[in-house]
Amino acid sequence: MARILSFDNGQKWEKKYSLFSDAGWDVIAIASPLWPNPIELMVADPVSIKTITGNRILFPKPLELYSALTLYGTNLVTTEGNLWSRHRRLVNPSFQETSIRYVWEQTVRIVNEMFDDWGESPQHVNNVCALTKDIALLVIGAVAFGRKANWGSQSSPRPEGHEMHFHDTLRIVSEKVLLRLALPPWVWGNKETRERMGLGGIPSKGWLGSTVKEAAIAFAELELYMEEMIDERTTGGFEGRRDIMGQLMNATGEDASDRLSKRDVIGNTYIFLFAGHETTAHSLAFLFGLLALDQDEQEALYNHINSVLGDREPVYEDLSSLNLVLGAFYESLRLYSPVMNIPKLSGHDTTIPVMPAVKDDGTQMDPSAKPKSLFIPKGTPIYLYTSAVHYNPRYWKDPYAFRPARFLDPEWPREAFIPFSAGPRACIGRRFAEVEATAIISLVLKHYKITVDEARLPSIPGESVVAQRERLLGTSQDLLLTPTNCPLVFTKRQ
Numbered sequence: 001m002a003r004i005l006s007f008d009n010g011q012k013w014e015k016k017y018s019l020f021s022d023a024g025w026d027v028i029a030i031a032s033p034l035w036p037n038p039i040e041l042m043v044a045d046p047v048s049i050k051t052i053t054g055n056r057i058l059f060p061k062p063l064e065l066y067s068a069l070t071l072y073g074t075n076l077v078t079t080e081g082n083l084w085s086r087h088r089r090l091v092n093p094s095f096q097e098t099s100i101r102y103v104w105e106q107t108v109r110i111v112n113e114m115f116d117d118w119g120e121s122p123q124h125v126n127n128v129c130a131l132t133k134d135i136a137l138l139v140i141g142a143v144a145f146g147r148k149a150n151w152g153s154q155s156s157p158r159p160e161g162h163e164m165h166f167h168d169t170l171r172i173v174s175e176k177v178l179l180r181l182a183l184p185p186w187v188w189g190n191k192e193t194r195e196r197m198g199l200g201g202i203p204s205k206g207w208l209g210s211t212v213k214e215a216a217i218a219f220a221e222l223e224l225y226m227e228e229m230i231d232e233r234t235t236g237g238f239e240g241r242r243d244i245m246g247q248l249m250n251a252t253g254e255d256a257s258d259r260l261s262k263r264d265v266i267g268n269t270y271i272f273l274f275a276g277h278e279t280t281a282h283s284l285a286f287l288f289g290l291l292a293l294d295q296d297e298q299e300a301l302y303n304h305i306n307s308v309l310g311d312r313e314p315v316y317e318d319l320s321s322l323n324l325v326l327g328a329f330y331e332s333l334r335l336y337s338p339v340m341n342i343p344k345l346s347g348h349d350t351t352i353p354v355m356p357a358v359k360d361d362g363t364q365m366d367p368s369a370k371p372k373s374l375f376i377p378k379g380t381p382i383y384l385y386t387s388a389v390h391y392n393p394r395y396w397k398d399p400y401a402f403r404p405a406r407f408l409d410p411e412w413p414r415e416a417f418i419p420f421s422a423g424p425r426a427c428i429g430r431r432f433a434e435v436e437a438t439a440i441i442s443l444v445l446k447h448y449k450i451t452v453d454e455a456r457l458p459s460i461p462g463e464s465v466v467a468q469r470e471r472l473l474g475t476s477q478d479l480l481l482t483p484t485n486c487p488l489v490f491t492k493r494q
């Protein structure tokens with residue numbers, strides 16, 4: 001299970017590193033590997049997190065961590081201060097009702113095409129994450145970029161003037177972000193950098209390994225595709241277009257001349273792929289694994305979906321009634337948050353409130369300990385530890401249990417749920433992800449029963465649910481928390 005991700009009430013790390021070793025605190029300081037900072041802080045309590053996420057001046061984003069993502073242009077993720085405010089103001093309207101409805105429609109279309117492809121026979125899916133990534137990529141391609149593709153069309157011929165099919169480009173760019181971060185920008189063929197260096201068009205660097213070369217081509221191709229898309233919309237008109245890129249081109253501030261430049265549109269559209277594809281796909285993969293392991297919870301969800309829909313298919317208007325479906329998605333995000341820590345920085349000498357840690361039963365380790373104020377010197381790296389907050393027994397009863405219905409309690413602890421971060425810089429795509437996930441989960445659960453593929457991962461007699469979860473939902477951590485081995489079977493319900 002994800003216990004390794006949990007905060008363990010701070011005890012384990014605290015013994016080794018903590019500045020507050022007597023009582024146990026939900027903020028711990030560890031020796032920083034990043035010179036010249038003597039410490040960095042890991043924060044596991046929503047009280048401290050609210051202070052940090054609520055003040056962008058005192059706690060900005062450490063932009064140097066994101067500089068490689070400016071490849072195509074500045075964007076929401078790579079900016080701070082007034083520039084960020086401007087991006088957010090102009091991008092925000094593109095994530096409202098028009099696009100969200102479009103997310104629903106496109107997701108339903110893609111999942112139904114997948115069902116047609118599956119037919120009647122049970123589907124053995126070696127690693128369910130590959131499946132959810134395929135679905136989420138088609139959704140992002142249609143909704144963010146305005147390129148509708150059909151399920152299974154990924155291998156269709158590439159368009160004239162391109163070395164790569166659009167969806168291969170999206171997939172490779174999305175998967176090779178780490179490679180992108182590791183190698184210098186000129187490898188990647190940013191058009192302006194290439195021109196400055198006299199490198200010409202698409203990179204053809206024979207000395208690069210085939211993976212790097214393929215990725216370099218994909219990064220350069222994506223830029224060409226996005227430029228073409230903007231030109232198409234400029235000449236063919238973008239009024240009434242429902243894709244996010246079209247809406248970004250149309251967006252104006254209070255003053256009609258306040259528009260995003262072509263580079264800004266390209267930079268932001270790329271960042272939706274970066275921020276919105278694998279995050280959603282991984283959380284859905286974890287959820288399908290959790291449901292396969294817990295047939296009772298799967299049955300409860302199936303019954304809930306049937307009670308809302310009866311014999312008919314889900315429609316957009318069902319969203320608010322399918323609340324246990326959203327609860328299941330949230331529970332997966334709580335247990336396996338793809339964004340494991342959210343980096344911030346203290347922009348000034350300042351303080352944050354810190355809370356005493358609690359034991360597994362939710363009672364305070366040191367009953368006499370009171371919340372206190374912690375001084376933080378300017379420049380201290382701070383990490384909001386999502387998994388630690390999500391397992392903090394002060395807020396979550398029985399935190400290791402998979403219980404979607406906990407989110408039906410009107411009093412569920414919203415402040416202790418931060419998979420999308422919090423405050424003004426919280427995820428702009430949250431509703432996008434929630435609607436996409438609700439459509440996928442409702443459709444899949446309504447029509448298919450999900451089980452662990454026993455041929456690939458045989459059960460062990462007497463094994464506990466926790467141990468089984470650890471085997472099925474083993475994780476790796478690169479940029480995101482990733483399920484590494486989750487073989488499942490989807491069997492059509494009669």
Ligand code: HEM
Nearest residue numbers: 076272275276279280339419420421425427428429432433
């Ligand atoms: C389950 C799915 C998702 C999760 C868990 C998630 C998580 C997050 C988190 C934790 C942040 C804050 C990161 C930070 O400050 O370092 C964030 C920001 C962001 N997300 Fe998401 N996200 C998801 C889906 C999406 C989708 C579908 C999109 C777009 C289509 C998207 C676009 C963005 C953008 C543009 C930002 C930057 C916002 C800003 O700084 O103003 N995300 N997301």
